[in-house]
Amino acid sequence: MLSRKTKYGLKALTYLxxxxxxxxxxxxxxxxxxxxxxxxxxxxxxxxxxxxxxGSKKGKGGGYYLLKDAREIKxxxxxxxxxxxIAMVPCVSLNFYEKCEDCPNEEECSVHxxxxxVRDNTLSILENTYLHDLISVKQD
Amino acid sequence: MLSRKTKYGLKALTYLxxxxxxxxxxxxxxxxxxxxxxxxxxxxxxxxxxxxxxGSKKGKGGGYYLLKDAREIKxxxxxxxxxxxIAMVPCVSLNFYEKCEDCPNEEECSVHxxxxxVRDNTLSILENTYLHDLISVKQD
DNA sequence: GTAAACTCTACTAAATCGATAGGATAAACC
DNA sequence: GGTTTATCCTATCGATTTAGTAGAGTTTAC
Numbered sequence: 001m002l003s004r005k006t007k008y009g010l011k012a013l014t015y016l017x018x019x020x021x022x023x024x025x026x027x028x029x030x031x032x033x034x035x036x037x038x039x040x041x042x043x044x045x046x047x048x049x050x051x052x053x054x055g056s057k058k059g060k061g062g063g064y065y066l067l068k069d070a071r072e073i074k075x076x077x078x079x080x081x082x083x084x085x086i087a088m089v090p091c092v093s094l095n096f097y098e099k100c101e102d103c104p105n106e107e108e109c110s111v112h113x114x115x116x117x118v119r120d121n122t123l124s125i126l127e128n129t130y131l132h133d134l135i136s137v138k139q140d
Numbered sequence: 141m142l143s144r145k146t147k148y149g150l151k152a153l154t155y156l157x158x159x160x161x162x163x164x165x166x167x168x169x170x171x172x173x174x175x176x177x178x179x180x181x182x183x184x185x186x187x188x189x190x191x192x193x194x195g196s197k198k199g200k201g202g203g204y205y206l207l208k209d210a211r212e213i214k215x216x217x218x219x220x221x222x223x224x225x226i227a228m229v230p231c232v233s234l235n236f237y238e239k240c241e242d243c244p245n246e247e248e249c250s251v252h253x254x255x256x257x258v259r260d261n262t263l264s265i266l267e268n269t270y271l272h273d274l275i276s277v278k279q280d
Numbered sequence: 281g282t283a284a285a286c287t288c289t290a291c292t293a294a295a296t297c298g299a300t301a302g303g304a305t306a307a308a309c310c
Numbered sequence: 311g312g313t314t315t316a317t318c319c320t321a322t323c324g325a326t327t328t329a330g331t332a333g334a335g336t337t338t339a340c
Contacts, residue, residue, distance in 0.1 A: 027286075110274035167316080199306060
């Protein structure tokens with residue numbers, strides 16, 4: 001399951017990527033346009049600012065803006081920042097690896113190899129899709 | 141994230157599929173072999189019996205056994221029984237569809253089409269992998 | 281200096297997860 | 311027919327996560 005955090009984060013990023021200029025957009029503007037609780041969105045945008053996806057400006061005329069071109073923002077990176085590991089089990093995670101307590105031997109675990117295949121498939125999408133690809137959805 | 145329930149369930153099914161004959165195997169045997177809490181495994185096996193994957197026999201010499209050949213048990217079905225929807229968001233789920241409250245229009249949602257692609261990829265694996273494919277893991 | 285906006289910490293209600301407890305029921309075997 | 315063995319079933323529980331909310335602090339524009 002994708003958390004609302006990630007879903008909202010992606011929607012907010014897409015909203016920003018759709019802007020014609022790079023002027024800061026206020027949280028309230030995004031939250032109203034995308035039907036997201038403003039306070040919750042606040043924390044999500046803050047996370048993405050700290051992770052280097054967004055810049056912010058305080059005070060009047062302030063808000064958030066993309067720091068990079070939407071063609072350079074890889075969804076795999078956004079996903080890992082907001083959601084965490086892409087793998088469904090920690091023992092097949094590339095970036096968040098953890099050994100399973102119940103498996104004496106990963107090579108012999110039947111679930112392990114299956115989850116590697118699922119991970120690789122998901123990864124191939126998220127590593128090759130960029131924020132820009134989400135902007136124009138209609139022609140999908 | 142894959143729940144332990146599903147992980148344990150898959151391991152237990154694999155264990156049963158590896159048996160030479162179809163004689164019932166006790167919960168305790170499986171739980172010890174696979175390092176799974178016996179009581180927890182009990183409820184998982186019960187779920188799978190009710191879903192038609194397993195048969196059971198009470199009393200001495202009792203236990204659980206596969207009702208079908210491991211070549212006929214599709215992992216997608218097991219997954220849906222134990223874990224629930226394969227899709228990461230309910231609005232792209234084939235078997236557990238639900239509309240998002242925040243989206244006025246699914247067609248315009250940037251996350252929607254992405255999640256359809258992820259779902260289709262995962263689905264292609266789970267619909268084409270059978271329990272039997274998990275038995276021999278080494279030669280993967 | 282005042283209003284507008286992000287920043288930060290802390291808290292919370294509800295749901296889910298991963299079990300555990302304990303008795304009920306059914307089958308086998310002597 | 312009673313004892314043992316094993317599944318069946320309901321109920322409960324502690325920990326964690328999720329999806330927020332509250333409210334004060336800080337920075338900037340005007």
